[in-house]
Amino acid sequence: MKINENFLKIRNNYLFSDIAKKVAAYKEANPAADIIRLGIGDVTRPLPLAVTDAMKKAVEEQTTAEGFRGYPPEYGYDFLRSAINRHDYAVRGVQLADDEIFVSDGAKSDCGNIGDIFSVDNVVAVCDPLYPVYIDTNVMAGRSGDLLDSGRWSNFHYMPCTAENDFLPALPDRHVDIIYLCFPNNPTGMAITKTQLQAWVDYANANGSVILYDSAYEAYITGEDKPHSIFELPGAETCAIEFRSFSKTAGFTGARCAYTVVPHALKVNGVELNQLWARRQATKFNGVSYITQRGAEAVYSEAGKLQVRATIDYYRKNADVIYNGLKKIGFAVYGGVDSPYIWLHTPDGLTSWEFFDRLLHEANVVGTPGSGFGPAGEGYFRLTAFGDAARTREAVERIVKIFG
Amino acid sequence: MKINENFLKIRNNYLFSDIAKKVAAYKEANPAADIIRLGIGDVTRPLPLAVTDAMKKAVEEQTTAEGFRGYPPEYGYDFLRSAINRHDYAVRGVQLADDEIFVSDGAKSDCGNIGDIFSVDNVVAVCDPLYPVYIDTNVMAGRSGDLLDSGRWSNFHYMPCTAENDFLPALPDRHVDIIYLCFPNNPTGMAITKTQLQAWVDYANANGSVILYDSAYEAYITGEDKPHSIFELPGAETCAIEFRSFSKTAGFTGARCAYTVVPHALKVNGVELNQLWARRQATKFNGVSYITQRGAEAVYSEAGKLQVRATIDYYRKNADVIYNGLKKIGFAVYGGVDSPYIWLHTPDGLTSWEFFDRLLHEANVVGTPGSGFGPAGEGYFRLTAFGDAARTREAVERIVKIFG
Incomplete structure (x- = not known):
């Protein structure tokens, strides 16, 4: 053992x-x-009253055999996947199929679990400073190499983000396979423009890299030139996975609901990552509470x-x-x-x-x-x-x- | 990539x-x-009315700043861990510390994710027939070897459970590291007695194996000679992890709440598996909805x-x-x-x-x-x-x- x-x-x-x-x-x-x-x-x-009202109604439904809901669909109820698609993507001109959206219990879970679908051999690129989950989960999976005196891991590619470069990471000068980007950023609070992010999409497509894009804070964006979703950019559908959450948008840190978008067009050697993530979630996850999903749906009501x-x-x-x-x-x-x-x-x-x-x-x-x-x-x-x-x-x- | x-x-x-x-x-x-x-x-x-009442109250609390609950503790609220300990373990004479109980969104998630803390090299023993998640998650993790014509995987140790052996697996005749046991069993519906399970505990302790014990159906046990928890047996605390769920006990298949017990005494080469699971959950999981946990707590009310x-x-x-x-x-x-x-x-x-x-x-x-x-x-x-x-x-x- x-x-x-x-x-x-x-x-x-x-x-x-x-x-x-x-x-x-x-x-x-x-x-x-x-x-x-x-x-x-x-x-x-x-929590917004629209959300708590919807949750109370959903709880009430569970008191009768007619209204009772058992196992939820592993990837989320259709009503929620469809609401997310319409209100978070279609309105911004992003075309997604509902089955490219996977509802989950949190962006932290998804950011951590997504590593399951990738080989241990991949080179990981991360910003510095960063949300520690990106690094810790890859250390646990065996992608880190050794810890150096600098406080960095030998196998990761680090991209410093400081005042000197306006807190925007530089494109890697070596091959990297998996790139974690988070905008608006935690912890720096800085956003990225469409033009700036396009350079990353182009880099990833040219180099066969996959961008893991954390946009948990997109609801705080003010500028028109800043993308809420990486899929607003041409070509992102062949190189990016996006993590989103109701936590910071609608106060769901305690209610636990998030979603991850994996486009069908994103393939590695002909294999759809959408299918791999679907398999991962169907095998190691059992869906999100019906009550929570009804609450999340109400986020999109008037x-x-x-x-x-x-x-x-x-x-x-x-x-x-x-x-x-x-x-x-x-x-x-x-x-x-x-x-x-x-x-x-x-x-x-x-x-x-x-x-x-x-x-x-x-x-x-x-x-x-x-x-x-x-x-x-x-x-x-x-x-x-x-x-x-x-x-x-x-x-x-x-x-x-x-x-x- | x-x-x-x-x-x-x-x-x-x-x-x-x-x-x-x-x-x-x-x-x-x-x-x-x-x-x-x-x-x-x-x-x-x-769902039981005590549960839905508690959930409604918990939802109502989220409508004010004073009652609002943000991120839940990654391992579960103290009120639930303590209620589980008292009502599911202490009453049966099992001594656990609350921090040996990890609340989660489902036994399927835990059964799948537990593999994270083990090396890929371990030999896995499974019953046949079985709940497919035990096998699929180990295939995905790289522990299976190749699929044989028999429909079995080359690296797994299979333990047939048929009418011939009263649906009880035989102790392995080779070294195995990880042993999945589920009693009362899905799909056979058969329970195990304390005496029969003691043989497995003794085997595991003698061989340095870890038993992953799924007791999701313990609430259906009728006989006094059948253990609800593997920890009712002496020595189990040094060789077993137990998965439990509110799904089949209290109708939580749609509400999503379960828990896993990892005793501090369970060590591999001096390392507490409790600490490894704690690390796994803190890094790749963000806890269960407060509303759901209040519902689960109400399962233990009069x-x-x-x-x-x-x-x-x-x-x-x-x-x-x-x-x-x-x-x-x-x-x-x-x-x-x-x-x-x-x-x-x-x-x-x-x-x-x-x-x-x-x-x-x-x-x-x-x-x-x-x-x-x-x-x-x-x-x-x-x-x-x-x-x-x-x-x-x-x-x-x-x-x-x-x-x-």
């Missing part, structure tokens, strides 16, 4: 537990401190759309308050326009963790050290717009008082 | 789609036929327990009707006592599919050919007790009329 030794390579990511420990220690030493948390990427506003928009506007105003408040006092701030994340250059040459400590001790505000998202995040810091509006304003006022 | 070639080895399992096609063709030729379906392993009774019991008794009566009805006319019938599945020897030397055709054409009753669960299932047939009571009685009357 042997375990998968690759699991032992992963160091526990202590980022959020380290943060929690520091906050707890400070709180113990200063019991009266009123701490404001702008660190976590979780939403806080209630009332649902208005309510979702109101919540996003609420977070957007928070982002605006943070972004402009810090900009006014001379901080170098990024993101925040097409994203709920504000990424800032730490002032006075402080490291990410030094800035974290000052913010906690002097302003009683908690954020996330950029270095926790990868070596190239050192000297940066993430604040999120998902908090309460009044508390967010107060947090910014406190930061302004200290650093202004 | 290379795909995972192991995915191409899997032949689509056409069992249920073949059944659907045959039924559709018959229905088209005989539009007036009143077909009764006793083939599918899905439940049909409504009202919930009574309602769950009533539903199981309903199905149990169906099982009784099928079992005794067929026994009376001389059929060799198995299962049905500790299980919602009745497994029967096809009469008159018919193959599984020949019997399927006769049942469909002459009785207008649909079941599942045993050969669809593995070569050793040939000559057997599965009927399920999850249907409507009156329809189940009628189905049995029709079969009796033809074969009696």
